Amino acid sequence: MIRRIPPAGWAGAALVAALCLFPFAMAMITGQPVGEGAPKFWQGMLIQVFILAVYAMSYDLLMGYTGILSFGHALFFGTGSYVLGIMLKHAGWPLWQATLMIVVVAVAQSLIVGVLSLRVSGVYLTMVTLAFAQMFFILAEATDFREWTGAEDGLQGIPIPAWLSPTDQRLRFYFVALGFALIMYLLARRVVNSPTGAVMVAIRENEPRARMLGYNTFVYKLIAITISGVMAALAGGMNAIWNLNANTAMLGVGTTINALLMTIIGGAGSLVGPMLGAGVLQLLGYWLNAAFGPRWPLIFGVVYILIVLFFPYGLVGTWRLRGGSLLSLWRRRFGEARQAATDARR
Template structure:
């Protein structure tokens, strides 16, 4: 009973999300696998995938204080690995998923060992450079056979039971489960002793080292976990779009993670969730309202938030709660 009471808001949200497709179907009177319900299942499935990507970024930036500008490389790598394995190597989805996890672990270890040798803005630049290298390689014509160069890897054969076009409801529940599991996993990590050490590193790395923690190893762990999660999110994204393209590796994808994390509130776990939903839905709305000019508005909103709302929605909400409590 205690567990249920403590996690009531989260459980309520999960319940709402599970019931959501049926509710919309009831409200609009349309069948559950067509029309408006199908469209909104798709929108939310994308939000869930982006939320995992944002949470993985928050683990790095919000908790460990590692400002990486190369997060898109893991997202894109996940998409490309699953695409190439499913399309060209004919692997099954579970095997490809395992391969995504392993390759993301290897990649993040490699990047981590190199980039974590330097700190602060150096790390930012180095990770950006690595990501850009991957971006350039994904566009290189040498590997057109495998990656499709600048056109991207088109028509990935997704197994029929998970097809986002024909089995939308299944895809919805799979991505919901994926999101819940990832959230739970990261929550366990951040509440574990390891998570506390990560926060200590963010606050004062020198002191954490003086206490006797090998901060390099802890940061590497954060990097690998975040890398694997981002790669899995990239994989889901590729399955959803049925393709993997260089844009997944571009700097704008990293900026997207940053946006979702900052707007929602870095250093909290519900922040990135909120940010992902806000950005995806607002982006959709702005796109409908303003057409292709919407990224400009988006950028301005982002700049305004950095200037005036530095801790995001969650930060603003918490400080409002605190103020109200102090008054009472």
């Protein structure tokens, strides 16, 4: 029996194919070799998008699907990069063992954070998660562990195996990062389409009702936070390999806010939305920086406000509304405002 592939599936396959061809297309267009110059630079740009995409998607599992607003997501991302760095640099472990260690640490960390923070909900949960992340941020900055973490300088010079060198083997790294994002996406999609994922959505929609139906919602929230934590930590590990360092900023509030921005720009609860959001944040950031210099976040703020106004469910979330309902949504939103302005003038 042939399984029918929906249009979105074809679009996804086409996008992956386009991303596979991208380095070579760039080389042809610019006339430069694929491993140098502009092709190499743009591969690097997309590598960062892929890593951020996985991080944003992990946040979406928590916020978009389960309805848990965490302000401590950087905790997992940052810890992932530090674990990888410490294991490679100080313990001298091979890469696969260090990766395994990231998973082990992330599971332990998510369970602890989950058990302690999921006792409360709403704003309180948000604050507890923030406190956890800040705790590790301070720990990473502490001079007591300088030998291991590099304190405020960060963990520099992580020895990456030569075959995966982000500078010398850029093209290979590009495909590894693309594969990483693809695999993580397929795993996440599997989770959200599962019976467990259905319960997560039910919790987001109406947690007391879900409990009343017989779901032990605590268990499902713990599962969500653990999967999300492991995914974010692996993205953090990948980021450490790419940058050859781990630094305190990865554990900072800014990193959490980035997850939130990417998820909202792309559309919470859609997986692909936050991945797209990662692309928008990264590429728009680059172009705005080129055009406006270091003050670019000011312009970005304006763009962000426009996106939230015109695409209230994020780019992907709003796109999924039928065209007509998008128009009526704008009409409702801006028609009323215009009407109110006219009334005020009278």
